[in-house]
Amino acid sequence: MILFIGKRLGSAILVMFAISVMVFLIFFATPGVDPAARIAGRGASPEVLAQVQKTFGFDQPLPVRYGLMMDHLFIKQDLTSYVNVGEKVVPQIVQATPVTLSLVLGAAVIWIVLGLGGGLLATRFRGTFVDPLIMIVGIAAVSMPAYWVGEVVNLITQDKLHSTVFSWVPSLGYAPISDPVQWAAHLVFPWLTLALLYGGIYARVLRAELVTAMSEDYVRTGRAKGLSERRILWRHALRGSLSPVVSLFGLDFGSLVGGSALLTEVVFGLPGIGKLTWDSLQNLDLPVIMACVLYSAFFVVAANAVVDLLYAVIDPRVRHA
C-alpha cells in the first residue's frame, strides 16, 4: 500500500515535471512572445526593457529561468503575473479552486446517481419500453452542448420565468460555501447542466457493461443457485461492471477539476480554474498558464491514482497483478 502510494507520488511528480518543462519550452519557443516587452509595456525604451529583463531574469539561460520560475511558484510562492504586473499567481489559483471544486463535486454526485440509476433501470427492464427510453434520453443529453444547455437554462431561470417559478434563483455568479443555502442556490443549475451531459454517457456505458455481465456464466450460476434477479443484478453483475465506469469517472473528474468545466463556468459566470486558464491563455501569461497546467496535471494524476485504488477494491484480480 505504502509502496503503491509512493510509486504514484513519484509518477505524479515526474508527470508534472515533464508537463511543466513542455509548457515552458513551448512558451519560449513560440514566436512573437517576448514577456519583457509585455511587462515593460508598449513602446518602452531599450533601457527599461533591459532593466525588466534583468529583474525578471529573462537574460539568464533557459534552465536557470525554469528553475527560478519553479522556485517562485512552489517555494517562495510569490510568482507574479506577466500581464497584470504585481498580481500574485498562487492566490488566484487558491481563489478559483473552491469554485471549480464546488461545481464539479456537486455535478459528479448528480451524474453518478443519474448514470447508475439509468444504467441499472435500463438493464432491469430490458425488453420493455423503459430501456430504449432511458437510452434515448441518455443520447439526447450527451448530444446537447453544455454551453447551449446553459444558455437555455439561463434564459428560462434568469429571464422568462424569473418573475414566477424561478424567482428564488440568484443572479449568475458564485457564493462561497460559508453560506450553504446561497452556495447551493447559485450552483444548482450549473450542476444540473454539467451532470446532464455526463449522466447520459455513464448510463449508456453502465448499461452496456451490465448487459454483457448479465450473459456471463456466473450470472447463470446465480440463477441456478436460486438467487433473485434483483440480487444477481446488484450483487453479481454490477460489481464487475463498475470498473469501466470508475476509470471513466477518474478521467472526467480529473480533467473537469483541472479546468475542463470551462464552458459551464463561463456560461454561469463562475470564476473557476477553467475561466482562469482561459484568460491566461488569451493573454499568453506564462506564470498563470504554468500554475494552472500544473494544478490540472496534479488532479488528473491524483484522480487516476484513486481510480487504480478503487479498481483494486472492486476487482480482487487486480490486486495480485
Place this chain on the structure above:
Amino acid sequence: MPEPQIEETSAALLEVDDLRVSFRTRQGAVGAVNGLSFSVGKGEVLGVVGESGSGKSMAMYSMMGLLADPNVTVTGSARFRGQELIGMPPKRLNRLRGNDIAMIFQDPMTALTPVYTVGWQIVEQIRTHTDLSREDAWARAVELLDEVGIPDPQRRARSYPHEFSGGMRQRVMIAMSLACNPALLIADEPTTALDVTTQRQILELIRKLQARYGSSVILITHDMGVISEIADRVIVMYAGRAIEEGDRSEVVRRPRHPYTWGLLGAIPRPERRKLPLATIPGLPPKPTVTTVGCAFAPRCPFVMDKCRTILPPLEASGADIDHLDACLLPGGAEREAIRKEVL
C-alpha cells in the same frame, strides 16, 4: 418449507414428458429439443450423452428456467417431485433452484463471480435457502470445502476464484451445489474443461458424494468414456431427441441404435491402434432444417426408405425391456447381428 401435497407415487424424482424447446430466429422457429421424455429415479446417476447441438444442455436449462431469452419457447412437462417446473413462477422456482435441484457447469473458470471470495459465494447459497446465521453458514462453507477435498479450507474460503486452479474451482462449484443437500444435481459437462488427471479426481468426487448424500445426478457429457465410468443409466441424444436409452452396460456393450454404434466406434481404442476409426459420415443436422422421419437417416449407413417418412418411436426392440431405441431396423437378434458387422 411446505412440501407439495402430491404424493410421490413412483420412485421417479424427476419426470420429463415431451419436452420441446424452440428458438425464434430470423429463419423461423428452430427446434433445439424436439420431444424429450425421460425420468430420473432416486439416487440414480443418469448420463445424457450427445454431440454439440444435440440439445442435451438446452433441455436441462429449459427445465431449470435458465433460458431467460424472450425468443425461447418451452413446452411439455417436467415434474420434480410432482411439481411442474415448466412455467413455474420465478419466486417458486428460486426456492427449488440451488436448494432441491443444484447445477454445476462446464467451465469453472467463469462460473464463479470473480469479485467475491469462494466462501462468500457458498455462504450466499446457504443463506438464500436457510435461516443459518452468517457465522454458521461460514462454518458450513468451510466444512463443505473440506469435504470436496480443498486443502486448508479455513484459509482457502477467503480466496478468490482466480486464485484456484481449474480443478479446484470445479470442487468449489461442487461444494456450493451440495450446500443445501439437493435431491438432484445436474452436472453439465463438469470435466470437459479439465485435464485428464483432474477429470479423474472430479469424477471420483462426484461418485463419492453421490453415494454419501444419495442425491440423484444427471450428468451431461459428450464423452462416452465418462458416461461409462459413472452413470447407472444412459440416454443418447441426437437432434433434440433421445434415440437410445438403457442401463449403462447395455448401451455401452450392446448398443442398438446405429448412431450409438458410430459414436462408440469413433472412440480411439488402444487395442485397435493405427486402424481406421469408425466414422459417421456427414454432419449433424442443422436445427433450422426440420426433418420428417428419423433425423439420423441422412447419415445412417443402414437407412431404409421408410426411415425418411416415419419418425421411429423410442421403444424396446430386444430382450431387455428397459433398453429402448428409436430405430426402424429389425429388432431382437437380427439387430444384434447387424451391429456385430460394424462394431
Place this chain on the structure above:
Amino acid sequence: MTEAASEVILRADGVVKQFAQRGAGRATIKAVDGVSLEVRKGETLGVVGESGCGKSTFGQCITRLVDLTAGTVEFEGTDISKLSRREMRPIRRRMQMVFQDPYSSLNPRMRVGDIVAEPLRIHKVGGDRAIRRQVGDLLDRVGFDPSMAGRYPHEFSGGQRQRIGIARALALNPSVLVADEPVSALDVSVQAQVLNLLADLQSEFGLTYVFIAHDLGVVEHVSDRVAVMYLGEIVELADAEELYLAPAHHYTAALLSAIPQLEGDELPLREQIVLTGDVPSPADKPSGCAFHPRCPAATEICRVERPTLRSVGEREIGGRQVACHHPIALPMPAVRKQ
C-alpha cells in the same frame, strides 16, 4: 520399418523456451525445459501432456514460430534454430502446422480457395491456372468438392474447417506436419473423420507427423512413438504400444489410468492411480523431479536431484527412455539397471 524409414528428419536437442512473466518480480517461466528428441521419417510422434506441460510451446519451437532460448532444432540436416525469418522461408514449405482452433485459424474474410492457395501464392508456385487446379486437387483430397472453393469459412462446420486447415498445410507438399491439438475442439464423430483423414494422407504422401494433444487415448491411437511431457520436460518416451502396455514413469501410469474407460474394453491389468492435487504452475516448478509432490513413489532423492532422461529396457538405441529415479519395473527381462 524399412532402413530409410528410420532416418531422422527432425531433431530437437536441449530445447529451452523461457518466457518473462508479467508484472513485477521479473520472474521467468521455463515453458520448455531442455527437451531432446528425434522424429524419424514417416513416423508419427505423439507429444502428450496436461495443460501447462509446454507441449504446444515445444511445437512452436520446432517449427520456429517462436525463438528458442537455448538448444538447437535440426530439420533435414540443417540447424534451423538460429535462422532468420527469411532464411526460414524455404524451410516452412517443408514443415507445416495445423492448429487447434478451426474457428480462429482461418481468416473469415477469405474464400476457402484463397486460404488454401495462399501458401502457393506466397511461395510463387506456378501460375494462376496451375494454382487453381492444385487447390481443386487439395480440396478434393480432404473430402470437399472443388466447387466449395468459393465459400467462406463460416459456412463450414468445425470439422470441415479443420480439413480446410489441413488442405492449406498440405499445399506446399511438406515432409513434416506439426499438428497442435488438431481434434480437441471437435465432436467425437467428427474427430474420427479428421484422424482417419490424417492417417490416409500420411500413407499417401509419406508424411511425418508430430502430433501434439492432451488426450492420451487419441495420441496412443495415431502415434508410433509417444513423448509424455510434464512441466516442460519429457518424462517418458517410448513406443506407443509398449508405453500403453507398461508405463515406466509414474506420471504416465497415472495419465493412463485417468483415461475414462469404456466398459467391456479389454484392458491391461492396471492399478487405479488417482493423483492428488493439480499440475503445479510452471512458474513455481518443484525442485528435483518436477513430479515428486504428486508421485506415489517419491523418495528423498526425487526432491533433490532432477532425473535425466535415460534409456531403460532391452533396446539401448531407439528404445524406451524415462526420466525417473524409481521407474516402474517393466515386465520384460533385462530391465534392472540399478
